[in-house]
Amino acid sequence: MGKPGEPPKWIKPKLTRIADEAPAGNDWLHEIKYDGYRMHARLDRGKIQLLARTGLDWSRRYPRTIESLRALPVKAAHLDGELCCAAVLCKKPPTPDLRRVCLLRRTGARCDRCRRRIV
Numbered sequence: 001m002g003k004p005g006e007p008p009k010w011i012k013p014k015l016t017r018i019a020d021e022a023p024a025g026n027d028w029l030h031e032i033k034y035d036g037y038r039m040h041a042r043l044d045r046g047k048i049q050l051l052a053r054t055g056l057d058w059s060r061r062y063p064r065t066i067e068s069l070r071a072l073p074v075k076a077a078h079l080d081g082e083l084c085c086a087a088v089l090c091k092k093p094p095t096p097d098l099r100r101v102c103l104l105r106r107t108g109a110r111c112d113r114c115r116r117r118i119v
Helices: 063-070 098-103
Strands: 037-044 047-052 076-083
Touching (some): 047 063
């Protein structure tokens, strides 16, 4: 664990497992499965890292995500979530799109359907 007031360096994520059906009862919460990358965001007094589920630092791959995280009003945090992108340019309603998340890593990438620049 980290020092008091600072987030831990790494938290091993709990991974999903295949089941025949979702559990029932009020003790369970369910969420929509978005198509993206499992990611941890580690924020520590201005330093921000995006960590893949294996612990690899992917911060340089997603600078706009880092910028967005920098706007959060916190000094320290460790967030666990899914880095995903909704295809809003070409699809209505917007849908999660893993391919677009991959394209976001390339500066200046364009949508293969409408040729708009992905921002």
